[in-house]
Structure formats: C-alpha cells, structure tokens
Amino acid sequence: MDAPVPVRAPLSLHVPEPPQRPGSEIDFSTLAVPPAGTARRPDTDCPAADMTDLAYDLVRVLDDQGHAVGPWDPVLGPDTLVRGLRAMMTVRAYDERMQRAQRQGKTSFYMKCTGEEAIAVAQGMAVDRSDMLFPTYRQQGLLIARDWPLVDMMCQVFSNAGDRLKGRQMPVFYSSREAGFFSISGNLGTQYSQAVGWAMASAIKGDSRIAAAWIGEGATAEGDFHHALTFASVYRAPVILNLVNNHWAISSFHGIAGGERTTFAARGLGYGIPSLRVDGNDFLAVFAATRWAAERARANLGPTLIELFTYRAAAHSTSDDPAKYRPENAGAHWPLGDPIDRLRQHLIALGIWSEARQEELAREVAEAVQVAGKEAESLGTLDKGPFQSARTMFEDVYKTMPWHLERQRRQAGV
Amino acid sequence: MDAPVPVRAPLSLHVPEPPQRPGSEIDFSTLAVPPAGTARRPDTDCPAADMTDLAYDLVRVLDDQGHAVGPWDPVLGPDTLVRGLRAMMTVRAYDERMQRAQRQGKTSFYMKCTGEEAIAVAQGMAVDRSDMLFPTYRQQGLLIARDWPLVDMMCQVFSNAGDRLKGRQMPVFYSSREAGFFSISGNLGTQYSQAVGWAMASAIKGDSRIAAAWIGEGATAEGDFHHALTFASVYRAPVILNLVNNHWAISSFHGIAGGERTTFAARGLGYGIPSLRVDGNDFLAVFAATRWAAERARANLGPTLIELFTYRAAAHSTSDDPAKYRPENAGAHWPLGDPIDRLRQHLIALGIWSEARQEELAREVAEAVQVAGKEAESLGTLDKGPFQSARTMFEDVYKTMPWHLERQRRQAGV
Amino acid sequence: MTMVQALNAAMDVMLTRSGDVVVLGEDVGYFGGVFRCTDGLQRKHGRDRVFDTPITEAGIMGIAVGMAAYGLRPVAEMQFADYIYPACDQLISEAARLRYRSGGEFTAPVTVRAPYGGGIFGGQTHSQSPEAIFTHVAGLKTVIPSTPYDAKGLLISAIEDDDPVMFFEPKRLYNGPFEGYHDRPVVPWAKHPASEVPDGHYAIPLGKAATVRSGTAVTILAYGTMVHVALAAARDAQVDAEILDLRTLVPVDIEAIEASVRKTGRCVIVHEATRTGGFGAELSALVQEHCFHHLEAPIERVTGWDTPYPHAFEWEYFPGPARIAEALRRVMEE
Amino acid sequence: MTMVQALNAAMDVMLTRSGDVVVLGEDVGYFGGVFRCTDGLQRKHGRDRVFDTPITEAGIMGIAVGMAAYGLRPVAEMQFADYIYPACDQLISEAARLRYRSGGEFTAPVTVRAPYGGGIFGGQTHSQSPEAIFTHVAGLKTVIPSTPYDAKGLLISAIEDDDPVMFFEPKRLYNGPFEGYHDRPVVPWAKHPASEVPDGHYAIPLGKAATVRSGTAVTILAYGTMVHVALAAARDAQVDAEILDLRTLVPVDIEAIEASVRKTGRCVIVHEATRTGGFGAELSALVQEHCFHHLEAPIERVTGWDTPYPHAFEWEYFPGPARIAEALRRVMEE
C-alpha cells in the first residue's frame, strides 16, 4: 500500500475433479495404503495433541492373508467373529431383497450400504446395547447387530400396516427407541450435534450411557458437523463421532467435500479432539477403534472422531445411476477389499471356518431374510397396502391434537 | 456386548471456567509466550502439512526492548511505521470520542477496539487498497488505515443526515463500497463465507484482487466459519481468513468457544489450510503475517488462516460491564502489551522517534478527531437529528419499490 | 416484579422442581444473560444445569434437541430473536417433526426463549419479530406474554409442555409496560397490576387468550408489546374496543376470537412484525372464515412496514397508538 | 419441451449471454443435477461457471451472497426446498437485507432455485412447500412457475433481476403437467401448449399473474402445481371459475387479483403448503382488504394439512381436485 499499486497476475479458480470419470479405467494405485498392524495404539487417555499422526495414518488389523496383526487387534472370540460375519451377511442379503422389492414397485425408494457393512455391524457390537446411536441412512447394520427384527425394518420400508412409524417416513428412515437407534432425519447432518446433546445430557444426569453418531464425508460440510465438534470439545461430551468416508456423496467425490488435501479425520484435530483414521472394510480395526473411543468416553475423557475409510460400492440409492459420473463397477476395485470376504478369510485363517460352513451360513441368512420378507409383505406394501389408518396422519404432530388439526382431520373425513 | 452388560461409572459434564472471576487478581502467568523472533517463516508455497507447528507457535517480531527480530520482520520504512502509529492512535482517539458521544446520548451504542488497534491497522496496510475487506464491528481501523474520512464514519454512528446508510444501521455497522469495506452484519459470522464467495468470484473472473475476512474467536462457533474454511479449502480461494482471538465474547471466555485445549489457528489445519498464530499486539508481526498470506493468495496458492492473539481490553460495547464477569482492569495486565506503546517504543529504539514527536502526533490526532467530530455533529446526532428523510425507510428494500411498499409509504405519510 | 424477574422466577421454579430442566445459551451462565433473565440461576443450580454455550444458535438447538431426546427439558435462550435463523433447520426439520417422524417414540420438549421486537434502538438485527416463520411450522407452538404475571405462568407451561415451544419475550416490556409513546417517561412495572407475581409454581394454559379490555365496538387482536399499545390506542381514540391478548399464537384461541368478533362485527389486528405474511394474515384469514357473516367492515391490519427495522426511524416504523387509532376510526366509519 | 429442459435452457441462455452468471449447488456440475436441470451446462460453460459444491446449503448461500456482492449473478440450487432451512440466515439476514443496510451500495442478486412440493412419494423431507417463510421476508422476491414456457421466461427474469429471488420449481411438474389424479396415467408436457418454448432469450416480467381460465363465478388463486389441479377441479365441478396463476408471490399482482374478485365476488385460494400461516393467509387477508364489499361468500383456503408430508398418505395429504371442487361448491352455495 505504501508503493504504487503493483500489477498483479490474474487469479484462477481450482475446482477439484476425481481422477477418473466414466469411460476411463478405475485406478486406485495412487491411494496410500499402509500395511496392516503398523499404526500405533496410544493409551485411551492420550491427549489429542500427542496422537495427531493417527489422523493421517490408517488403523488396519487384518492383513492380506487374513491374519490379525498389530496393537489394534481386539482379540475377539470365535462366537463374536461369527456373529459379526452373520450380521454383515444379513445386512447384505437384506439390502438385496429390499432393493428388489423397490424394483418390483413394493416401495418407493431404497438405499444399500454395500461394501460398508463392517462399519455399522462392528460398531454396533463394540458399544453397549444401552448406548444411544444417531445413525445416517447407511447404518442399517446397527439394527441388525442389535438383533432388531428384520420384519420391523421391512415394515418401515413398505410403510405398511405394521410400520411403527405409521407410514410417515420414506423408506430406510428407521427409528427405534427400544433399539437405542435414533430417528433418522432426511436432513443431512442434524443428528451429529443432537448426539452430542444427548451425550451431554447423559453426563449431566450422571448416567453411564454414551452416544455415538455417524455422518457421511459429504455431509461433514454442513454446519451441524462443526457444531457437534465444537460442543463435544468444549464440554468433553461422552460421544463417539463417526465419519464414514465412502468417497462419494451422490455424484460428487470426496474432493468436493474437502478431502483433496487432507484427511477427514484431521478435521477433529482442529478442535483438540483425538482423531483416528480406520480401514472401514476391516471388521477388527473398526471394532477395536470403536472400543477405544468408547473407553475414552466412559472415562470422562471426552469425544473421539473416527474416520471410517471405505468405498460406496453400490449406487447412492435406487434413484441414482453411478455410471453417469464414475467408471462402472468402481467398488470392485477398492484396494481395501470387501468387509465380508475379509472377515470370512480371517475366520478361515484362524482355522475355525470353512467354505462349507460359509455356504451354510449364507443359506441360513437367505432363509431368514426370506421368511422375514414374506411376513412383512403380508402386512402390506406401498403399492397395495394395507396401511395404518389415514387418521394417524394427524396424530403426533403434537402430543394432544389441537383444534385446528382436529378440524382438518374431520374435513379429511378420517 | 458379548459379555453381560458391565457396570459403568457415572459420567459428568465438564464446563470450562476462566481462571479468574471478579474479586480475584488477574493472573496471566500460565500463558505461554514464546520470545519474539523464534517462530520460523516458511516460504509462501509451503504445503499446509509442513507447517502445522505454526498453528501452535506465536509469530512475534517486536521484543521487549522494541527491537524487530527474527525471520518475520517485514522491514518497513519509517514512513510506513509512523503511518501505522498515527492510524492506531487515531483509532483510539476516535473510539474515545465516540464512546463519549454515546454517553452523552448523541447515539444509542458504541463498540471500542482498545488493545486490538494493531490488527485492523496493520492488516489494512498490508493488503492492496483494491482488495476487498469483510470485517466485524471491531475493525474500524481498516477504514482509518485506508484514510476513509472520519466524518463519514461518525455520521454513520450518529445516524444523521450525512449517513450514507440513511440511518438504517446501528452505530459502527459501517459499509463503504468505495473503501472496499463490506457492509458489517449484525449477525455474527455471515461475512466469513461471503468473503470466500467474493474471492472465488474474483478468481472466476481472472481478476487479481483478493479478499480478507475477520471473525472473533467467539463467533468461530457459527456454521459460517466452517463453511468458509470448507469452501476456501476446496476451491483454493484467494482469501485471508483472520480470526481475532481477544479472549472474550461478551461475558464468555475463549474456553467456551473451544479454546481450552487447543489454539484457534489449529482449526485451519483440519481443512488443510496453512494456519498462523500471531501476536496481535505486535504491529510488525501482524503486518508480516498478512503480507505472507496475501502473497499466497495472489499466487493462487489459496487461503491462509491467521489467528490474531490479543486481548479485549475494554468492555464488549457500551451496553456491557466486564466487571460483572472478569477481574477489573484485566486488559492492563495483558502480557503482550499495548500495540500503540510497542510500536512507539520500536520507533524510539530505531532512533527515528522521540517522546516529543509522540506528543505532537497525539495532539495532531486529537485535533483531527475533534474537527471531524464537530463537523459530523453539525450534520446531526441521534437524539436531536437532523436525519435523512423518513421516506428513505422504504427505499432500497428492493431496487424498485413494489406496489405494497409504495402503498405503505403513502400510509406512513412520508 | 418486572418481566425479567418473572421469567427468572419461572426458570428458577422449574429448575428447582425438576432435575431434568437445564438452561443454556450465550452468556446465560455466570453473567446471567444480556437482559439478566437468568441472573443468579447458575450460582443456585450449578454449572451443569445453567451454562454458557458457544456462539452458534444452530448448535444450541441441535444440542437442545439431543438433550430433549434423552429426556431433559432444555430451556434454550437465543440472545435475540434476530439471531434465530441459523437454528431454523434444527427447529423446523428436527424439533418440530421428531415426534411425528418417530411415530411418537422420540420427542423434543425444548423451550426456546428469545427477546423479540423493537423500541430499544436496536436497528435491524436487535428488533425483529420473526414469529410468523414459526407459526407456519406444524409441530411448534408459539407463545408471547405481555405481562410479568403471564410471563411466569406461560413460561412454566411452556417448559412443562411436551412439545417444542417458541417463547418470544417482548424486550420492550422487560422492565416496564409500554404504550407506544416513546417520548413519554418510562412507567415501571411496579405500578401495573399484572406485576404482582405469586411465588412458586403456577401455570397459565397454552392456547388461551385473555380479554384485557371488554368492549362492543370492535375487536382488537394483539400480543406482546402491542397489547399495551392497543390499550392506549383504544383509550385515546375513545373507541369501545374489546382487546384480546392472544398469548399463544399456535394453537390460537379461536373460540375467544370468534366470540368477540361475532359480538363486535369489526376487527383490527396489530403486530410489530412486517406485514406481508405476518401472523396477522393468518388471523385475518381465520376471522374471515369463522365470522364472515358477522363482519361489518373490512378487517384491518396495523403492522410494522415491509422493511427491515431502521435504527433512526424506529418510531416511524413502530405501529404506534396513532396508527392503531386511525385504523379503529376507519373500521368504525363503515 | 419439459419444464426441466426449459429451466436448463434458461440457464444456458443466461450463461451464454453474461460471463457474470454462474451456477452452483450440490451435484449440479458434472452430473447435471439430481433432476437433470443443469445437464450439460458444465461441459458447455466450463467448470468454473457451473460447479458442484460441498453439501452445505448455508455455505452455498454465503458463497453466493459474496459472489453477488462481487458483481456476479449466481444461480444457486438447493437440491430440495426441504433442505433450505440451514440457509435461512444467509437468505433472511444477508441476501434480503444487503441492499438496504448498505444504503444501496452492495446488492445480492442471487437466484435460489429449489424443487418444491409433493407428489413423488418423497415423504416429509422431499415434498415441502416452504414458500411462506420467504414471502414474509422483506427484500426477497418469490417466483413459482407452472409451465415450461413460464419456467424459462421467469427464470431468465429472476436471474436478470437485481434483487434476490427465490425460485421454487414444482417438481411434480418437471416432466409433465399434473391435475392431481395420481391414479391416472402421466401426461407428457409435449401435449400441452405451454411446452412450446422459444429458443434464446425471452423474459416474463416478475409481479404479473396470468389468467389461465376466464370465468365469472368464482376466482381461484393458485400457483405452481396447483394451477393444473385447480383447472381440473373447475372442469370437474363444472364451475365457471376464473383461475389466476400468480407466478410471482412477492410482489404479488394485486391488480389482477382485485379485478377478478371484484368481478366474481367469490374466492378460493389453493396451495400445497401447510395451511396455518401459509401464503394463502396473506392472499386471503389481501382479498378481504381490497374486495370486502364485493365478497358474497367467505374466502376459502384449500391447502395441505398442518402436518408433515406423510410418505404413505401422500394422496390423502395432497389438496387434490376433489377438495378444491368441494370448496368451489361451498362458495357457490352462499
């Protein structure tokens, strides 16, 4: 300003683009994948400032041979492992059936979590049954890990007479107080600060239950993400903040969400929150990281941010066609593999599993899903009904129906 | 979950409290203040990941003896230094007069920036006159550094007939397109993402002007802060994101804003944005850091976050009484001193200044403020007028007045 | 007692009665709020029951909804109603709909307190009356008191209510009633009968209007600050107006409105908010629907102009007694 | 052409005519928008003119306001109108007030496009009609087209307008007109005269309603999807209704409304949004104020119920032709 105004070069805008678009071969070769077992495991009371490296590293337990290696191995018993495998397979079979039902016109919409099953299942198993979960639409695995009846979930998807949500919500926007599964919102991000509020409430009451929340990497751009991290940091809320980086938000890749030059786990560092980056397709790593975070929370050490590094193998939803914006079949090339395959391989490597038992389990799971599907459909589907009474449309807007809704209900003749 | 539900210890909520409250002696002895000149100065094209230490360090140039030391010394000429001193003294004298005018009932409200003068003045001088500034209510120094007429500023404070804002805005919510000073909003935080949008527009148009924005540490909790950092990071926007940590947000201390366990500069790291923490009471350090960030922006290297570490020495506003929530006279004990004193001491140490010249300058400044004050008051004050025509109340809601406002204007009889 | 003290008393009573009540917001803790409404509550009830929050209205609402889902009854202060907009998503998409979308399993009994309205030279960002944005949202209730007595009883009801309640506090009434004559000396609450506020717990039911003046010539529908201004206008215009203080906007007391307008045949609606799409529009539509055949004159709306609230022209903006009186005269001429 | 194509054409024309026009929003870039409204625009106009944004409606609006203050004319898409709430602060406190508070020196000519309305089994978060929240805000204009022809001409006017414009697009009309009979086959736009859309630039002025059916018995005020439903209702009920498609809600075409109601003496207002505090309330109040002495029957509002939009009961919620016809018969009986 003291000199005459200098001549300045023109500026230009940087707009991130994914490395490949439809038509080119998918190529993940530039993705840095550290070997399993190499990430260190700090004590749960480690200050955030002393573990910033873990926000850039990748916690992995299962190696390419299916062995559990390194300090993060949660050392789970066979029963737990098989339960995890079964739950993941159930999620996948459930997704398949529901997607088919949507294609058949039995409901309006569906969303799969293919490739991400380890996240919800392992995390659901790693916390207490009484802890409160604030999911997005891609954590159906939490309900399944908690043995919530498939029929109940399906009734929600069909909006039928058995739907506890009375046909009000779009498919997959489950809610179950009994399952400790918070009502899923259509508005991205809102559950994240709510989970922190719930956790603060638990702390205020001297309760021992903690909260866990999930958000997609795309939705981290919403303000609620920032508010959640701010409140969680300030009041040391007993909450696990999970961030599922599946690399896509409908058609836009993680670079548009701010993942081009840093990791999403790094977001937590700015708030002084211990942050882990975890292989989301590794059942054991996910389980271990979640347990670690839960321990911290239970010891009044505050929140943990966990980035679950994974890949959305399927379409965003039944309304989406990923071939329009990324190479086809991209998920099959994900270098971190398939979570179900990897856990099965581990069980086999442990010598407690076989292809035969795998097939048997697959049959069992398919059967269970089919039985549930039939039962749910017998309670109705969106195209044919039956539904709950239309009168329910006017209920639960308020605890008690005010005069104007009463009047509208009468006008509607229900 | 595989074992029976364990018995868990009760949780408790952590609520941050400042180290002192009214009644106790103020004590800043635990504040870590690195010596001047010790922080390293990376090249402007240094990747964010290679300079994370600077988000926790403190860039300081002026040492206790008033000498400029270390790599961040901007090596300014005497004219620039004296201009900076004069501008800071003008800000302080202006603040005093306007606060007095408020006490006398000539306006409704006023906000001082005592102790923070170096920030707006040095930053205003370190960017080009054509760069666009998105301030908060505590950067009146920007206008003064840009030699914007004091009379114009005062007319705004008085809402009088000379007020270009037509009496619409509360005092201190200046706006001047000509001065490259964006209309200050009453809603905290909103200007931060707007600045990023402005910078993106400049880049889209191949313009060479950059943007700079300011926010208080308290207001960083607003979503706009997060949105600004997200967009700035994704599109490498040519913007300087300044964050004034003056330790207080009305009555709540920086711990309530999330500053208890980390620095505010660290927020930027999570987005991959190079982030500096700077002694905000050190004119030279502020100038140097701002120039560094401006260079980055001009070279299409993207945004920089600068935490300006300072202390709000005065009340939040004329509506506030800090003695209600912090020890009295806290500002006088701020270990990083007073920005005006420190620059004066530097000029004296350089051998280009004296107490006599200082007194002369003080007289000049006082005189200029007084002359401006009289002129502004002659154009009206809030208690007595005159004002612009009441008819202006209906203008500028839209570019052209629609029928309903035209009708209301007639009803109002103006 | 003043309205500030009455609101403080309401929170104190509820904090004492139930360990589930918490008070949160910007500057509400140690300092006791920029309008002093929460003064002393932190000292008395503890830092984890009454606490300062980061400056993020959206964050405060998200946190409050989560706390309410847990089972608490958060009372969240928005420092000014003008700053409530960042919280719109958590209010409209979340608090208002949680009961519905969860089939009744999760609820959000949050009380959102916010000082609203002009008259303190607050300019456009410390003067707004945004109630109409929330009265349009199914699932929210909206309450606005006009006296200390009502303020305490209504705030207690709001906190006890199982649904989210928007509780707008007329800041111009915090320390005294206000008839709209800004150039007359401020009258303290002490001289007003409704400043007699009983100790302890009492509740004023939501959804019930109060007839603050009986009359036969015309019905005035008002709430908050405008109740006092309407009273002054009726007095000054010497019109035998019946004045209803709605107190609750949603659900509104349609019976009281209908009964009064059927009796008087005329209706003037007043509010400080901007006119277009204000709650006055809904009131006008309701009156017209319920009392069409009884109306002898067009329903008049006297409101803030459709502009932001200007600092220097506050009193040109404010729908004062003169403008109401004019409207009264107009409807009486028909 | 369909409404999607017409909107696309409008943006294409404006991107071509002015280097200041930029299009931004979630998924609008490479992919071309979840409803395909921006299909091909990035390829044609470049990545720094048409681009994807992070998922933050508040961020998008803040960025757009900053761009507009620079001098650009951003067209920002909100993926669904239901997701606009996080942007309320930047819209209401910033975009709407910037011209006013800066004494006219800074302006925010942003166009906010958002698909709104129900009828696609979107449940409560893909079906909302939140227009009334914005029609209450001084400084914003609100526009809702009902045909491809209007959509293109109005969107061009919105982008050229020097004030911020909320542009709500009836998503049920994107690919064909809709009379409200969900059980009848979908009719494509091709068969509708207003699907003839000229190439290049043309503008339909904001603030002007269109008379889509002349009649003498009753005036129907409608916009967006409900224009087609109202036409069907009038036909089915065999009532000689005059139907005004308002097209712009603020500023509303009061002259057209007044002229029609004075002629017919009856008025039915229809919208899909929830009833209480909906824009219908303002319309009712205006009609009553402007045409009181001409009204022969109470003004009726036919609207969405005061509940969230329920997934399975979409058609019980939707104010279809049968409900409008009923209202028509009621007002004709008076």
Ligand SMILES: Cc1ncc(C[n+]2csc(CCOP(=O)(O)OP(=O)(O)O)c2C)c(N)n1
């Ligand atoms: C507030 C809001 N904005 C936009 C949308 C539309 N939307 C639904 S899902 C989605 C992408 C989310 O991506 P991400 O967070 O990465 O989650 P993922 O689908 O990958 O699990 C978008 C934009 C929404 N539901 N809510």
Ligand SMILES: Cc1ncc(C[n+]2csc(CCOP(=O)(O)OP(=O)(O)O)c2C)c(N)n1
């Ligand atoms: C959205 C919004 N919320 C609340 C306020 C009220 N308010 C005005 S200034 C302030 C404190 C801001 O503190 P900080 O950001 O640290 O800035 P400082 O005053 O210290 O410069 C508050 C809460 C506001 N103006 N806008």
Ligand SMILES: [Mg+2]
């Ligand atoms: Mg994703």
Ligand SMILES: [Mg+2]
């Ligand atoms: Mg501060």
